[in-house]
Amino acid sequence: MAFRIEPMTPADIVRCVELEQMLFPEDNPWVAVAFQSELSWAYNRYIIARDADGSVVGYAGIALLGDAAHPEAEVRNIGVDPDCHRAGIGTLLLEALLVEADRRGGPVFLEVRTDNAPAIALYDKHGFHIIGVRKDYYHPSGADAYTMRRPALSSVDRKWCAGKSDEVLS
Template identity: 60%
Template sequence: MRAEDAERCAELEIILFPGDGPWPASAFVDELRAPHVRYFVVRDGDGTVAGYAGIALLGNGSGAESEVHTIGVDPDRQRRGIGGALLGAMLAEADRHGGPVFLEVRTDNDPAIEMYTRAGFAVVGTRRRYYQPSGADAYTMTRPAAADEVKGGHP
């Protein structure tokens, strides 16, 4: 993602998350300045951002972990693998960083929950009224560190 993509991402936020405090363009620009955060976009044929995603790489060594901040895909382009591709890019960054990966997802967002489950995430808790101002609940999901998955262990 580049700073000039922030306006389009903010437009998509309003469409995708109208009742949950959609991020303004300035929030995306601020995120891009943070050295521990990685943001990705998928563009359609004319260069328009069709989807975006961001992850924070936190801690280091045995304390390393990552947190998915957001994934958003233009409603006209959903169910075409864009979200999965963005998630894959973020998980590759997380695997290089090390440690487990965490995220929150609305409890009523079945397509996202299915995508995360396919990628190895499991629900570990519920955050009541997590999304504001809507008051929607969120599941907290986690995926073990890549090395733990290979060994069959847990974080």
């Protein structure tokens, strides 16, 4: 099945909230106002994945932080409809976020539940490494999170990323 990656719009928020409630019921799933707030900041980029029918089946966001001399990025969230797990949507979303981060340079950070083995494996495959543990990070469940970091790409790799399409996240 083919999926399209597109910028998230306010019209997509209702579906993203539904997915949040399915995916993270024990950890304060984001509500509409949280997505609206994230979309309002110029340094954030949010994307969605649509299936062939046009339904939103996944979403992801990244914050592009720092300045030109000291850029860094933070993956805010990635969520995929449970009915579509293992279809490569999470990979597509993460890779789109990383292209955006790599255009600016700098390391990329994220937090992930310590018991989320599939997500940890995805992040590891894309060059992230565990650099710490945040105890009781998720609430109200009290689950711990790993902080993971992917180092900045070399200047050669950044030149390659600069040539990638601007259509998805711009």
